[in-house]
Amino acid sequence: MDEFASITHWTGRRQSAEWQRARGVLLGIGDDAAAVDITGASDGILGAKHMVLAVDTMVENVHFSSETMRDEDVGYKALAANVSDIAAMGGVPLHALVSVAVPKSYGPERMRRLYDGLYECAERYGVAVIGGDTTSSPDRLVISVTLTGTVEAGREVRRSGAKPGEGVFLTGAVGLSAAGLHLLLAEAGGGGAAGSAKQRLQAGDVEAGHVMPHAEAGYLELIQGQEQDGERETGQSRAALVAAHQRPSPSVRAGRLLLEHGCSSLNDVSDGVASEAWEIAEASGLRLVLRESSLPLNDALKEYGVDASLNPQEWMLYGGEDYVLLGTIAKDKLEEVRDVFREEGLPFFEIGETLEGPVGVELVRESAQSGDERNIPVAKRGYNHFG
């Protein structure tokens, strides 16, 4: 199959012209460039709007491998990671351009499966696929997605908008994706150690009083002693962790609600809560204090951590690829937001607060015995491609 036939094989007859027109698409795949009219898009935005744009790339053996992701998952997640960036601006995702560099080992059927997953995500979030680029690759698959979205003019939610004295929240569970990756690599054999290498602390972190590594006492023992909430089917936890890794659910609806209710900053959790919290703290010039007992410890994560004798807090703070939103909002707005999220059946976890500088991120740990509290500095680290 030549290049053009391949593109048609992957993308042809996936989205009707009518469906795309509702997203403002005037001209889709097939010409030198696509043409769109964002003012004509039915995106639910009334009045003046601005465009928000994001791009994210996934590289085989960096972001995924044949052991961790099926081809469908790669396509799904490549788009989902971008959808999450648009959600983190409070925006509505609209148009995607997809660039792929394809090795010989990926025949037409594998690429078609990749696009099955990509279009599944596109349908779920209402994204029109309007173009892309195709090249060969000597060795590994690379997929890069560029996504547009819209947001009420001048209302995009930035990282820099947090103010001292606000609440800090998460729109979903964290740590599951990293635990899912650990599990998949461990099951693949031999990869478990390699997979957790990134999750180990550098020696210096412990002396510096940073959050303890998996082997250290405290959190793991604490949660080991806790009751599990009810019986869990074997495999249920595994499925939850694997799904979180392979099929993230970006918080678009949550982002829209948060914008509407005047949240002051948002960041999506791609590199880990610690890293994203540091980005908000630095951009906004304040201290961000998280409460250890308020971090949402998911049952499946807890169970896997206990089984693997690894501290799930490591995954929660430093794992990444959760694609939920971390943000801040004035405390007097918390109650209405809490209610709205409950009504819509969306998770909303209040995990800390912002204080006046110096810039940094801390974790308040309460002693189980004495009830004493101490603040532990949270290391500024997360997934780093050049680390």
Ligand SMILES: Nc1ncnc2c1ncn2[C@@H]1O[C@H](COP(=O)(O)OP(=O)(O)O)[C@@H](O)[C@H]1O
């Ligand atoms: N991987 C892809 N996924 C989706 N659309 C693609 C992809 N590659 C190319 N396209 C689209 O197919 C059409 C033809 O692409 P191409 O032959 O690369 O055009 P050109 O030679 O003008 O760059 C364009 O509309 C382009 O946006």
Ligand SMILES: Cc1ncc(C[n+]2csc(CCOP(=O)(O)OP(=O)(O)O)c2C)c(N)n1
């Ligand atoms: C096989 C494999 N090894 C390691 C990882 C872990 N990993 C790769 S990239 C990444 C962070 C997110 O990627 P990035 O490109 O930094 O996303 P961005 O911040 O640009 O959205 C993580 C945790 C993985 N997903 N798969």
Ligand SMILES: [Mg+2]
């Ligand atoms: Mg990026």
